[in-house]
Amino acid sequence: MLLPLLLLYTQSPAPAPTPTRTAPPFDHVILISVDGLRSDALLINGSEGLPHFQRLMYGAHTLNARCDPHYSVTLPNHTDMLTGRLVKGEGGHGWTSNATPPPEGILVNKEGGIFQGIYHQTSAAGIDDAFLASKPKFLLFTQSWNPTFDLRVMDVVLVKDDVEAQMDLVFQMLDEEQHQRSFTFLHLRGPDDAGHAEGWDMTPGSHYLKAVQDADRQIGRILTFLDEHQALRKSTALVVTADHGGGVPHKNHHGHGMMLVNTMIPFFIDLPESERIDLYQLCATTRRDPGIDPVANDADKLPPIRNGDAANLCLALLGLESIPGSTVNVAQDFVGALYQ
Numbered sequence: 001m002l003l004p005l006l007l008l009y010t011q012s013p014a015p016a017p018t019p020t021r022t023a024p025p026f027d028h029v030i031l032i033s034v035d036g037l038r039s040d041a042l043l044i045n046g047s048e049g050l051p052h053f054q055r056l057m058y059g060a061h062t063l064n065a066r067c068d069p070h071y072s073v074t075l076p077n078h079t080d081m082l083t084g085r086l087v088k089g090e091g092g093h094g095w096t097s098n099a100t101p102p103p104e105g106i107l108v109n110k111e112g113g114i115f116q117g118i119y120h121q122t123s124a125a126g127i128d129d130a131f132l133a134s135k136p137k138f139l140l141f142t143q144s145w146n147p148t149f150d151l152r153v154m155d156v157v158l159v160k161d162d163v164e165a166q167m168d169l170v171f172q173m174l175d176e177e178q179h180q181r182s183f184t185f186l187h188l189r190g191p192d193d194a195g196h197a198e199g200w201d202m203t204p205g206s207h208y209l210k211a212v213q214d215a216d217r218q219i220g221r222i223l224t225f226l227d228e229h230q231a232l233r234k235s236t237a238l239v240v241t242a243d244h245g246g247g248v249p250h251k252n253h254h255g256h257g258m259m260l261v262n263t264m265i266p267f268f269i270d271l272p273e274s275e276r277i278d279l280y281q282l283c284a285t286t287r288r289d290p291g292i293d294p295v296a297n298d299a300d301k302l303p304p305i306r307n308g309d310a311a312n313l314c315l316a317l318l319g320l321e322s323i324p325g326s327t328v329n330v331a332q333d334f335v336g337a338l339y340q
């Protein structure tokens, strides 16, 4: 009762209390990469066909993110996403091949060391982590980061075309009796498979759009699970993006030429109490909306949001520092802007 009376005699009024938002660190972060997901596919099926992507569009997001400025294929872009580096340029990881690597293929730097990734940071912090990929080419990461049992930095590893097995492990990582804190990378390959088989076909009902709907269903399983477990929902963040789009110059390819349909991808940050925020507005001092520029790699301009932002963003959401030597989103811009 004393406080209001005291306030009456204060010379200057006390500042109005600012609402506080739940700040990081989150206990669980899930990074989902939807292989071959073109942003405009999310505008076609609408809320009936893609209810969960629609829901993500009510959080912090942009549909105008970009893949790596020189490569619109799977393996170089996932290396960006997991190491916080671009392929080329100062500090580039240099992995350009999109083929399944030979057994000796590893992410080695000029000094002969291994490029570090998200998993080195989570492991050092004692956070359980999972790597759930669905194409054999992702063995690049297990060969680099889990070369032997004693030297491994990834705790749970699955490289298999088996979405049910992947999803089982996603839910296991959210079981707090087993994992108090976790980072999970989930790679969904369906849209890319459909695109290569029958084209990045934007006709309603196409094989490609059905595959995008299936990715929506899988993401929906995670969102629904979190809805049903509110304590877990409050401590879990999702980041959803893609490695590349597709459709040019041949309808069932994506790697030849940096065309907008190949390079324009979505980027979503799903937090417990999401507000609809355009990520370019949120990060106006550090990122530039590239409009229809497919590459957006002008040295004298701010960079666009890229899938490579995901690595250090996920670490920031876990309350961890950026990957040593990384070059993309080193200052962990998004979280700072979201919670300032």
Ligand SMILES: [Zn+2]
Residues within 6 Å of the ligand: 036, 074, 192, 196, 254
């Ligand atoms: Zn592909």
